[in-house]
Amino acid sequence: METCDVLIVGGGPAGSTCARRLRDAGLDVIVLDKCTFPRDKVCAGWITPAVVEELDLDLAHYRQGRICQEIQGFRTGSMQGPDVYTDFGKVVSYGIRRFEFDHYLLARADARLLLNTPVKTIERQDDQWLINGNISAPMLIGAGGHFCPVAHHLGAKVGKSERSVRAQEAEFRMTAQQLSMCTVDAQVPELFFYPDLSGYGWIFRKGEYINIGVGREDTGKISSAATGFLQQLQQQGKIPPDVHAEFKGHAYLLYDHGGRNILDDSVILIGDAAGLAYTQSGEGIRPAIESGLLAANAILDANNNYCMHNLLPYTAMINERFGKRQQQQKNWLPSGLRRALARKIMANRFLSRQILLDRYFLRSAVDTL
Ligand SMILES: Cc1cc2nc3c(=O)[nH]c(=O)nc-3n(C[C@H](O)[C@H](O)[C@H](O)COP(=O)(O)OP(=O)(O)OC[C@H]3O[C@@H](n4cnc5c(N)ncnc54)[C@H](O)[C@@H]3O)c2cc1C
Secondary structure, three states, rough: OEEEOOEEEOOHHHHHHHHHHHHOHHHOOOEOOOOOOOOOOOOOOOOOOHHHHHHOOHHHHHHEEEOOEEEEEEEEEOOOEEEEEOOOOOEEEEEEEEHHHHHHHHHOOOEEEEEEOOOOEEEEEEEEEEEOOEEOOEEEEEEOOOOOOHHOOOOOOOOOOEEEEEEEEEEEEEEEEHHOOOOOOOOEEEEOOOOOOOOEEEEEEOOEEEEEEEEEEEOOOOOHHHHHHHHHHHOOOOOOOOOOOEEEEEEEEHHHHOOOOEEEEEEEOOHHHHHHEEOOOOOOOHHHHHHHHHHHHHHHOOOOOOHHHHHHHHHHOOOOOOOOOOOOHHHHOHHHHHHHHHHHHHHHHHHHHHHHHHHHHHOOOOOOO
């Protein structure tokens, strides 16, 4: 039987960040993951300086053998429409590869790792959790992403009645010839929005790698949206016609589209398992990291007594940090007006910078934790 103080299911950014803080405070932590690391994660791999700060990431160290692409501007527009170039004149984001990033964070957390170990059973025995019949801990954290088994245990209707966003992405290395024909500037990711702002497609270059994807609310077929977007990029001459992308899909919850029960006696959900990604951009790494830190603080303050009452400050901290859920947000304007408004914003450099980029994507006005 393996025992520990805190068992974390999922070694993504949420799980590794939480583990690191608990380890720093001297707790014995196991991180369990169904994959071996490094592993791929369907993601564009874009992070803001706030993430770097909250992770206390030493970029000079991180860059040794890993990609960390600086971003100084964006091209934005509507699908198949003209685009607007916004130059910030300084580094406003970074492009990382999740294959490298998640592995780095997990190793740095210094927790005991049980990899290649999917959760099969979750039981409660007296004051302990018993996972797979052979791992026990008094405190359990669900950091297993959208399909987290701990979220399921807490009653989430995973993949059923929840209103999720579906996304497809492909990331691959380009040949020297393809690189010479690619017109996308590595410092300038490009974002193209659907006319009703229900989602967007992106093309994002990180050194020799290119990341292409689309994400939208679950209307229509996401796979044909992704291949259609790839063809559009090829027709526009942004990438050469011989580029073949193998898209992989994933779904996740946006914060405003309804939450999950994130807490019970001796158990907390963090990151995508808790459904915290920002509604307007789909950015989920920062909420994953912040919830990991907040959960660790709540656990340390509970002083070894993890009854629900002692953990409730976690819910309060999440509500305070992420605000009241705006469930009806998308629908309070008639669709024609919404489209007209979106067109106006996307055609205007000032509005694109102020609303789309600064407010929704970079969240430059939101202080770090
Ligand atoms: C196409 C796409 C593009 C995105 N682009 C961005 C972006 O550019 N920037 C950004 O900030 N966010 C982006 N996101 C969102 C972001 O990827 C997630 O919000 C983020 O990964 C959440 O981190 P997490 O640690 O909560 O979960 P995850 O990163 O999903 O990690 C969960 C871990 O749990 C493990 N696990 C799952 N089930 C089990 C099980 N049964 N047993 C054991 N282990 C299990 C998994 O193997 C995984 O390692 C994107 C999402 C998608 C789908």
